Amino acid sequence: MREMEFKMERPGLLKAGDHITVTEGVLPSNYYYTIDPSLAMSGNVPFRERMLEREGEVLEVIENERGYYVKARFGE
Numbered sequence: 001m002r003e004m005e006f007k008m009e010r011p012g013l014l015k016a017g018d019h020i021t022v023t024e025g026v027l028p029s030n031y032y033y034t035i036d037p038s039l040a041m042s043g044n045v046p047f048r049e050r051m052l053e054r055e056g057e058v059l060e061v062i063e064n065e066r067g068y069y070v071k072a073r074f075g076e
Helices: none
Strands: 002-008 019-026 030-035 040-042 055-064 067-074
Touching: 002 030, 002 055
Parallel strands: none
Antiparallel strands: 002 040, 002 067, 019 030, 019 055, 030 040, 055 067
């Protein structure tokens, strides 16, 4: 299993238990992942840590002083 954190700009877009799919984006030296349809975005992920699984489940939505974060689990 693999857990990842995504930044979400507005509350209420996702909740714990939601099934999600992600789209992979490519930068010159990293990948990034977006929860479809553009609900939240991951930080940059090095090439050696590329995700193989594209479907997962939301574990929790965290609100702190920096914003809203989605913790998700993928079955890799």
